[in-house]
Amino acid sequence: MAMARDDKLKQIEDEAEELLQHFVRDLSGLPRCEETYYDSAFPNMVRREGTPRRRRLFRRLFLSNAPRVDGKGHILTESASWSRAG
Amino acid sequence: MAYRGSTTWRKLEAIRSGELSAVENVELFLERLRELNPKLNAFIDVRHEKSIRQARSVDRQIRAGKVGKLSGLCVAVKANINVKGFTISCASKTLSNYVAPYDAEVIRRIKREQGVIIGITNMDEFACGTTGCRSFYGPTLNPRAEGRVPGGSSSGSAVAVAAELCDLALGSDTGGSIRAPACWCGVVGLKPTYGLVPRQGLIDLAMSLDQIGPLAPDPYGAALLLEVIAGYNPGEVTTLNVLLNGFSSNVDGDIDGFRIGLAKQYEELCNPRIYSKVIEVLNLLERSFDVEVVEVSLPSIEKALSAYYIIVSAEFYSATRRFDGRRYGFKIEDVCLDEVLRRIVRGSYVTRREYRGRFYEKALQVRTIVKREFLRAFEKCDVIVGPTMPTFPPKLGEELSPLEEYSLDVFTIPANLAGICAGTVPIGVVDGVPVGLQVQAPHLHEIRVFNLMQAVSSLVKWVG
Numbered sequence A: 001m002a003m004a005r006d007d008k009l010k011q012i013e014d015e016a017e018e019l020l021q022h023f024v025r026d027l028s029g030l031p032r033c034e035e036t037y038y039d040s041a042f043p044n045m046v047r048r049e050g051t052p053r054r055r056r057l058f059r060r061l062f063l064s065n066a067p068r069v070d071g072k073g074h075i076l077t078e079s080a081s082w083s084r085a086g
Numbered sequence B: 001m002a003y004r005g006s007t008t009w010r011k012l013e014a015i016r017s018g019e020l021s022a023v024e025n026v027e028l029f030l031e032r033l034r035e036l037n038p039k040l041n042a043f044i045d046v047r048h049e050k051s052i053r054q055a056r057s058v059d060r061q062i063r064a065g066k067v068g069k070l071s072g073l074c075v076a077v078k079a080n081i082n083v084k085g086f087t088i089s090c091a092s093k094t095l096s097n098y099v100a101p102y103d104a105e106v107i108r109r110i111k112r113e114q115g116v117i118i119g120i121t122n123m124d125e126f127a128c129g130t131t132g133c134r135s136f137y138g139p140t141l142n143p144r145a146e147g148r149v150p151g152g153s154s155s156g157s158a159v160a161v162a163a164e165l166c167d168l169a170l171g172s173d174t175g176g177s178i179r180a181p182a183c184w185c186g187v188v189g190l191k192p193t194y195g196l197v198p199r200q201g202l203i204d205l206a207m208s209l210d211q212i213g214p215l216a217p218d219p220y221g222a223a224l225l226l227e228v229i230a231g232y233n234p235g236e237v238t239t240l241n242v243l244l245n246g247f248s249s250n251v252d253g254d255i256d257g258f259r260i261g262l263a264k265q266y267e268e269l270c271n272p273r274i275y276s277k278v279i280e281v282l283n284l285l286e287r288s289f290d291v292e293v294v295e296v297s298l299p300s301i302e303k304a305l306s307a308y309y310i311i312v313s314a315e316f317y318s319a320t321r322r323f324d325g326r327r328y329g330f331k332i333e334d335v336c337l338d339e340v341l342r343r344i345v346r347g348s349y350v351t352r353r354e355y356r357g358r359f360y361e362k363a364l365q366v367r368t369i370v371k372r373e374f375l376r377a378f379e380k381c382d383v384i385v386g387p388t389m390p391t392f393p394p395k396l397g398e399e400l401s402p403l404e405e406y407s408l409d410v411f412t413i414p415a416n417l418a419g420i421c422a423g424t425v426p427i428g429v430v431d432g433v434p435v436g437l438q439v440q441a442p443h444l445h446e447i448r449v450f451n452l453m454q455a456v457s458s459l460v461k462w463v464g
Helices: A002-027 A056-064 A079-083 B007-016 B022-040 B048-063 B105-112 B155-162 B181-187 B220-231 B266-269 B272-288 B301-320 B338-350 B357-377 B402-408 B413-418 B446-459
Strands: B044-045 B074-076 B116-121 B167-172 B188-191 B211-216 B259-263 B291-297 B381-386 B423-432 B432-442
Touching: A002 B301, A002 B338, A002 B357, A002 B402, A079 B116, B007 B022, B007 B220, B022 B048, B022 B116, B022 B357, B044 B155, B074 B155, B105 B116, B105 B220, B105 B266, B116 B155, B155 B167, B155 B181, B155 B211, B155 B266, B167 B181, B167 B188, B167 B220, B181 B188, B181 B423, B188 B220, B188 B446, B220 B446, B259 B266, B266 B272, B266 B301, B272 B291, B272 B301, B272 B381, B272 B423, B272 B432, B272 B446, B291 B338, B301 B338, B301 B357, B301 B402, B301 B413, B301 B423, B338 B357, B381 B446, B423 B446, B432 B446
Parallel strands: B074 B116, B074 B167, B259 B291, B259 B381
Antiparallel strands: B044 B116, B167 B211, B188 B211, B188 B423, B381 B432, B423 B432
């Protein structure tokens, strides 16, 4: 199973490079101009001020999605497993 | 004056007049859903009691004289928009055990206007797909073109509307994900101007392109749902602070005086039978209204495709870094399907410092070029129309290479890159498959799109 996934990943990596080369070839020869990141010309940069609201139910619901939680409401994670590859 | 003959209008009137209660409405849909959903696979999370409870509350409010804009209409929601208490999985194993702890801003607005959430719809995993077949929960089936894909990524939402499993639906559109399935399922869909609808609570595919939008059986329904969800959200940096005059009350199909642009590049890229249907409808519009069809040019629409897939890969890679399986769900790379992995891998290349100028910057420059081309084209016309999709939907099980699948988006992507609004409306059936007309208008001119769609709907009698 793990082997099949590795083979698949290798195939996808090869395909990814090939596709990107295709895209780059397609975009070559176009005139240089400025870049557009977001379309909003006038972004709303200021959030409304107010007093923070504590939503106890939200915390409970959020923790119910966590893989492991201790009795004090902390999420328990395996940093070693998480940091492995990717 | 709003168009009063539509399916949505009649349903609203029935509920408001007491002829039909909100509870009866939801129960009718739930019964139909029990019968049809096992085959169509449009919904992936339905909670009967929750929906009925919400409908009861709407009935109480209506009896007390409080009538919201949606008044008990049932709304289906794509599985990438947070609805409290429902599993919002993005049709991926990654989030298959994630129950939303909050409502997205658009859902709060729908509930405030008495919309009833009927369930969560299937989609291509993390919105990565054009067919509706790339879901952890299996493919969605097209009720109006048997044996063919429904289109994606908002496949379940389009199918739910087409099969009359809901009144209205929400989808999200990054490069055509509302318009493609709406077109191939024969319903109305709209991608709003970027920034018109809040994205807070949407699990994003590409944050600079995504927009939540409506799918409906008719232009009036789409306008009504857009009216409810659109508008400034102070907590969100990309929403536009603009004055909105109401969409639904202005959908009257009055297009006299319109100059309708047709890009000359469309014909070459489109299946000739689909293109002929588009020309047929344009001729009909010219004969029936005081409109003029003018030729415009969008020379970079093919380049837009390549630029789009570079930008999407970069933004998707960034957006998915939080799916590490630590706080919720599973680590995405361990469990996702091929297309999602393909985009993540491509994104990791595109975002490397040494490749930045070669890929990402170039793609962002193309975005500027596409935007300028639209601005120039709109100097000559009020709307630009053309086919929504270049081909008929592929047959179920038909293998497409990634490039073949990406090229299906060639007509829808430019509107996302330019940030303008674009909708699709059914114009008939060719070989038993629905065909759609795409209507694009400048930023914040959704009403032009709705009115042209309404005019088309009044001329083309759709038999679903």
